[in-house]
Amino acid sequence: QVRLVESGGGLVQAGGSLRLSCAASGRTSSNYVMGWFRQAPGKEREFVAAISWSGSYRYNTDSVKGRFTISRDNAKNTVYLQMNSLKPEDTAVYSCAARPGSVVTTSGLTYNYWGQGTQVTVSS
Numbered sequence: 001q002v003r004l005v006e007s008g009g010g011l012v013q014a015g016g017s018l019r020l021s022c023a024a025s026g027r028t029s030s031n032y033v034m035g036w037f038r039q040a041p042g043k044e045r046e047f048v049a050a051i052s053w054s055g056s057y058r059y060n061t062d063s064v065k066g067r068f069t070i071s072r073d074n075a076k077n078t079v080y081l082q083m084n085s086l087k088p089e090d091t092a093v094y095s096c097a098a099r100p101g102s103v104v105t106t107s108g109l110t111y112n113y114w115g116q117g118t119q120v121t122v123s124s
Contacts, residue, residue, distance in 0.1 A: 001026045001027055001113075002024055002025070002026045002027050002028060002032065002098050002112075002113040003024065003025045003026045003113075004022055004023070004024055004096050004097070004098060004113055004114060004115035005022070005023050005025075005115055005116070006020060006021065006022050006094065006095065006096055006115045006116065006117060006118040007020070007021050007022075007023070007118060008020040008021050008118060009094060009118030009119045009120045010119075010120070010121070011121045011122075011123065012086055012120075012121070012122055012123070013122070013123050014086060014087055014088055014122055014123065014124050015085060015086065016086050016122070017082070017083060017084045017085075017086065018083045018086065018120060019080055019081070019082050019083070020036070020080065020081040020083065020094055020096075020118060020120070021078055021079075021080055022034065022036075022078065022079045022080070022081075022096030022115055023076075023077060023078050024077040024078070024079075024098065025077065028077045030100055031053040031100065031101065031102060032053060032098040032099060032100055032101075033050060033051070033052055033053065033098070033099045033100075033101065033102065033103065033104050033105070034050065034051055034070075034072060034079040034096060034097070034098055035047065035048075035049065035050035035051075035096065035097045035098075035099070035104075035105075035106075035108075035111055036048040036049045036050070036070060036079075036081045036094060036095070036096055036097075037094070037095050037096075037097060037108055038090075038092035038093065038094045038095070038120075039092055039093050039095070039117075040089075040091060040092040040093075043092075045095075045108055046061070047061050047106040047107070047108065048060070048061055048064055048068065048081070048094070049061065049064065049068055049069075049070035049081060050070065050104045050105070050106065051070045051071065051072050051079065051104070052102060052104050053074070053102060055071065055072050055074075057104055058070055058071075058104075059104055059106070061106070063089075064083075064090075067083065067084050067085045067086075068081060068082065068083050068084070069081070069082040069084075070082075079096060081094070081096075083120070086120075086122045087122060088122045088123065088124045089122075090120060090122050091120060091121050091122050092120060093117040093118065093119055093120075094117060094118055094119075094120050095114055095115050095116070095117040095118075096114075096115045097111035097112075097113060097114045097115070098111060098112065098113040099111040099112050099113075100112065
């Protein structure tokens with residue numbers, strides 16, 4: 001079992017930045033792909049970014065490319081999402097997720113563990 005806890009959300013003006021963190025605990029000795037997803041009110045959950053265990057492979061959805069960067073520190077069992085040039089349409093609850101293995105996927109259905117989420121609100 002892996003427990004995930006997000007932090008770093010908040011209210012920011014358009015054009016601003018936030019860094020989200022996701023701390024993992026529990027069975028963290030195994031290799032896990034980590035992902036970030038978000039869900040805005042009235043919308044379906046969508047993939048944002050994912051990173052392989054080694055950090056050598058990263059993938060972002062098109063709408064955040066050039067603005068968001070996913071990274072991880074395995075020594076700290078933490079994954080990060082640096083969000084720059086934030087837009088009002090980035091407003092959502094952001095959740096991190098983990099899936100065992102090495103294959104990076106974009107479907108939330110393939111992730112086994114989820115955090116509770118952290119609210120990000122971008123004002124115009």
